[in-house]
Amino acid sequence: MTAYRKHSSRARMLALTAGILNLGAGVAVAQMAAPPPGGPPSGNAPAPPPPGRGPGAGLAPPPLPPLTEAQKILTALPPPMKAGLFPQPPVTADDPVSPADPRDFQGIWYHDQPLEVRIQKDMYGAEPPVTMAGANVIARRVRSAEAGKPFINASAKCLPPGPQWQRDLNFPFQIVQGKTWVAFIFEEYHGRWNISLDPKTTPLPGGTDFMGRSIGHWEGDTLVVESTGFKQALWLDVDGTPLSPNGRLVQRIRKVNLGDGKPFLEIITTIEDPQYYTHPWNIVRRFAWHPNLPVFKEYNCEEQVGDPSGVTDAGLVVETAD
């Protein structure tokens, strides 16, 4: 068990807050990424085609499109903090194995890629297709944080931060499921992500939730989940990549087993929100099988955030309206 996992919930809350506040010294593994070298900030140059094949032969990725004016706003922003990843105890041969059924996701999973504090690329390496409104929101949030006045968000208020932020955190979660439902139970934020696969027999509770309303269906062995109806606008990441309450997240979840005893979940999330993005775009995340982390650490952010006499909202400021 690493020292990191022994942090109290308050310490972890502060660590996250420190991330929001750009207090790099407060986050043991966070460090500022080197500034961009000044070249075209439109992503990596396409790899050269393999020998014997000319341009356009089909193996080399297509060139990225030129940046829009809105995307240029994003690329001009200071780079996000670069998060590290704390090692977790290795899964051993004595630990439970993931069920052989590719549709059975039950067990403990852990996002094993470094947290993207700001989603700067889609899964193909392109800039997020922001509208000018979307770019302005991100720029406002990043610059306010840079100026020492980060905005209040759901995380800072100890509210459910929405499915994307919730999943992205490097903490374990448990999946339990039945034929008509799937439930994610997260260590952080008392998070729950409830998915109905048959709203007629297994309806979701009424009302709007911070986590939205999620309906799923199977396409082969991939669970496709559409999440809508969010109670409030979401931050998709720590820096504030936005999703409006009318936005939609489509998650395509599959269990990948390469036969090496290390299955993982792959979740491709399609972000749809005409208010902030010109077209749907995709990000991908990987979650490692970690049955050896079934006991969650307590997360009790209310003790700090709910203090009626002290500083609440972690000292963040109210965001100005669009």
Add this chain to the structure above:
Amino acid sequence: MILTCIMQRVFRTNIPAIHNWFVTTGMAGMVLLTICTPAQGQATTISDFEGVWKIAKPSNSLEASTPVVLTAEGRKALAENKRLRSQHKYDDYDITISRCSSPGVPRLMLTPMRFRIWQRLGVVTFDFEWNRALRQIDMRGRPTEPLLAPQMTGQTTGRWEGDALVAETVDVSDRTLIDDIMPHSSDMRVTERIRLVDADTLEDRITIDDPIYYAKPWGGVVTYTRQPATPFFPEHVCLDRRDTAARAMRGK
């Protein structure tokens, strides 16, 4: 033997898989699962608590079934809590009320709202409707270390004694209460014997052992009634409701 060992392997991954096996093979209604433990050569009985439960008789107090004998320090702490309550200074003694902080163990077991139990991967998880709170009992029999910082729900390990789950909880923050008024020190040990009285009744016999505040162990019995099965609870956000109530009180 082969079957039980297969079951044991599956069990470590997923109790409902066994439960579903009983259901699909026409053995529904069986609530006790017996598996073979070759290392010990004896049968271990594991009760299936999974389902949705709700306290049978809601109460803010852990109603003692044995006399509560306070130490001098305990009397002082209880008197202070009562004084603060009379002055509505809740944040000075009960941050569950004032901040929505986790009630911890054992107070969570008095919640008037529903909870769900999962028995997976050697861990019994109580999944509460109230504020989406969690508590877990580690049944894996692995050695534990004292927590660096106490938790509201402490650290709980459990074992089976017959059909009862015996849970021991330590490292509970002294910023929680046993119920809505009774104090405890950080040295408190909570022992629970949880068992099925029948298929639809769950019982939790709670014993408080805290020599700093109580001259002898005391406790009570809380029972729960099985509720209609549902995989989802409404998204209960205590802070949200507290803020709504506060705004209403301010006339906004």
